[in-house]
Amino acid sequence: MNGREDKKQNDLFFVCSLIDYIARQTKNKRKVVVNALGKEELEHLYDLADVYHSENIDKITSELVNKHSISEGTFDNVAACQYRIPTHWDMGKVYHRLIIDVYKSEDKPVIDALMEVYNSWISDSLDDYNSSMYYENPSYLFASYKAGQPL
Structure with a gap:
């Protein structure tokens, strides 16, 4: 533990932020980016997030957009x-907080939980910045996710 949270949780935060950045740059839904990158690439980004975090995010984005x-x-x-x-x-x-809740509650690998969350109904709701969903508290988001709809 270096800092306020576990290193791997910080790595997950970086990967989720990178997904959002790529989606904004390419004008795609987040699940489109997640599915284009695929499980293997997401695991690679997660494993080396501490290295990628030091890189220019535009450079990483350009490389991933071209590669995939x-x-x-x-x-x-x-x-x-x-x-x-x-x-x-x-x-x-x-996304990072929600994915942590999902993988801990379902005892599944973090990248599986990431892919599941981004491909679920809640991703569309979170990415509607004109709604209140993205700034709801983490426990509400997790309960709604588990219920399959906003509570």
Whole structure:
């Protein structure tokens, strides 16, 4: 433990923030980015997050977009936002907390939980910055996720 949280939890935070950053740059939903990267690449990013965290995020994004042929989409939740736009770091923290709750409660590998969360209904709700979902407290998000709908 170096700092306020476990190193691997911080690595997960970085991966989630990177996913959000790539999605914003390519105007794709987060699940499109997650599925394009795939489990193997996500595990690689998670394992080496402390190294990638030191790199320029635009450089990493460009390399991953090219390597995985992530094409330009039409989903621009930043432009559609009528309120304060959360940063990719803000959204990384939201996803990171939810994924931790999921993998701990279901006793599954972290990347499996990550892929499950990003491919679930809650991802679309979290990425609607005109709703209140993304700034709800972590326990509410987890309970809603488990219920399969907002509570």
